[in-house]
Structures are given as structure tokens and as C-alpha cells.
Amino acid sequence: MVTRSLFLIIVWLLLVAFFSALTPGYLTVNNLLGMTRHLTEVGIMSIGMTLLLIAGTIDLSVASQLALASIVLGWTYRWGCPIELSIVLALMTGMTMGSLNGLFVAFLRFPAVVVTLATMALFRGLAMGLTGGAKVSGFPDGLIQFGQGQIFFIPYPLFLFGAIALLAGFALHRTVWGRYLFAIGAGETAARFSGVPVNGIRFSLFVLSGLCSGLASVVYVARFNTAKADAAMAAEMDVITAALLGGTPLTGGTGTLLGTIVGLLLLSSLRRGLDLMVVGTEQQAVIIGAILIVAVAAGQVSVSFRRLLPLKRGKEPEGVL
Numbered sequence: 001m002v003t004r005s006l007f008l009i010i011v012w013l014l015l016v017a018f019f020s021a022l023t024p025g026y027l028t029v030n031n032l033l034g035m036t037r038h039l040t041e042v043g044i045m046s047i048g049m050t051l052l053l054i055a056g057t058i059d060l061s062v063a064s065q066l067a068l069a070s071i072v073l074g075w076t077y078r079w080g081c082p083i084e085l086s087i088v089l090a091l092m093t094g095m096t097m098g099s100l101n102g103l104f105v106a107f108l109r110f111p112a113v114v115v116t117l118a119t120m121a122l123f124r125g126l127a128m129g130l131t132g133g134a135k136v137s138g139f140p141d142g143l144i145q146f147g148q149g150q151i152f153f154i155p156y157p158l159f160l161f162g163a164i165a166l167l168a169g170f171a172l173h174r175t176v177w178g179r180y181l182f183a184i185g186a187g188e189t190a191a192r193f194s195g196v197p198v199n200g201i202r203f204s205l206f207v208l209s210g211l212c213s214g215l216a217s218v219v220y221v222a223r224f225n226t227a228k229a230d231a232a233m234a235a236e237m238d239v240i241t242a243a244l245l246g247g248t249p250l251t252g253g254t255g256t257l258l259g260t261i262v263g264l265l266l267l268s269s270l271r272r273g274l275d276l277m278v279v280g281t282e283q284q285a286v287i288i289g290a291i292l293i294v295a296v297a298a299g300q301v302s303v304s305f306r307r308l309l310p311l312k313r314g315k316e317p318e319g320v321l
Helices: 002-022 029-054 062-078 083-107 112-131 141-148 156-174 176-186 188-193 198-224 235-245 257-276 281-308
Strands: none
Touching (some): 029 062, 062 083, 083 198, 176 188, 176 198, 235 257, 235 281, 257 281
């Protein structure tokens, strides 16, 4: 996984050099700040997505969860709630949506793709239906300052993203809970026989994913000073692509948050460069889609190759208890 991350860093540096040569404004401070601000919301959701993929499951509704949580934040504030309470309600909304996904996937044993595809439409539809497409703006200066301010050229939300990534990395690699994720992804049946509480772990992952979407909604509202039902439209593709580019396969059992962060940098740099080159959103979607296909194919080849390699004596495969 470290080798893959180093390879992606080299690709990222080459990509930056390419866009810098074609667009003189690419390496300016304003452009880099814009890049990192866009990276934050997608990055926070990518952390939850990486944990889900490692455990062999997926959540396609993360962007719709962000939209509905932002609506809850905006409209409760408009109705007179203190902004702090509105933020808490947005986070609780994200966790509630994650709990609904987790209930169907973990305990009722429905396929995650089917459930989250349905809730992707459900949550987005609720956001549109509750507001009629109306937007909410005019949030307190403190919240706007958090979303748009910076210290030493580092946007405030990037500190939040870093803190979440560190906590998630510690939980993934330094706790029993984290080892359970690898075990479930490597083989659910074997994990159950080993005494791993598969249903509970999987449920907790969807709740955490919902919390990440709720946190991303707060950053989104703070950055744009707007809560709207079409927020982060189609952002789930960027979230999944970043994790897959970082080396976390759809089949689960392996993956790192470091790889996801590098994949996120690569994806964000690519989008920013295409924007500066005035490449349309349709063409960008085609390019990102092609990258997603390549990432999935590379992940499948990597998994198949690892399975063909004989295990070294005395060494267990990653994720086995």
C-alpha cells in the first residue's frame, strides 16, 4: 500500500507540473486555496467511505446525506434555533440517515448497493420536497469565517479534516475495532466464526459514515454561506473514486487512509486543472468516470495477484485475526 501511495504521489506531482505548464495561474496561492477548500468536504466523506470499503461494503448516499443535513442546519437556524443547536441537529441527522442504512444492511441483510442507491434518491428527494428547492443563506459571521477563513494560508476546514483523518487512522490501525474491519472485509464468514460482531461493526460504520456526511454539510454551509437541496450533487463519485484510487478495493480486506488522502489530492488537482482549462462538466464527468474504471480494474488485478502469491511462513495476511 505504501508503494501504491508513493506511485500516486509521483503521478500527482507530474499532474501538477503538467497543469502548471499549461495554465500559469495553477500554482498561485488563490488556486491552491480553492483546491484545498473543495477537497475538504469530499475528503471528510472519503474517510467514512474508506472504512466502509475496507469492511467490504459501500454507501452511495453520502452526498444526499450531506444535502439533507445542510437543509436541516439551514432551516432550523432560519426558524430561530441557535447556530450551535442547528449544527448539532445536522450532525444528528447525518447519524440518523447512517443508522437507517445500517439497519437495512447490517441487521436485515439487504445488499448495501441496493439500500444506499434507494436512500440516495430518498434523502435527496426529502431535501427537495421539504424546501421546494429554496435556499437558506445569511448565516452568522463565525460560521462563515470558519468556512472561508484561513491561518498561514491553510483553510480552517482543513484542520478539521486532518483531525478526523488522524482519529480514523488511529482507530483503524491501533484498535481491535479497526482489526475487525479488515477481518470482515477479508472474509465475513471466517470473521463470524472468529467471534467478530459483524452486524454491530457494520452498523457502526454506516453511523460513522452518516456523521462524516453531517460534518461535511457543516463545512459546505460555512464555505458557501448557503444551505440547499442540490448541494454536493454527484459528489459521491468523487468520494468513491478517491478511496479506490488510494488502493482500497471494492472487495474489501485491505486499504489505508493515507492512500485515500493521496487519491483525493490527485482527484482534486485534476478537477482544478480542468476547471482552469475551461473543460466542461460533461467532459470532466467522462474523465473522472474513466479514472474510476481504471481504479476499479487496478484494484481487482491487485487483489487477484495477492491471492496467487503464497503466504510467507509465519506471516498472516492483512486483516486476519
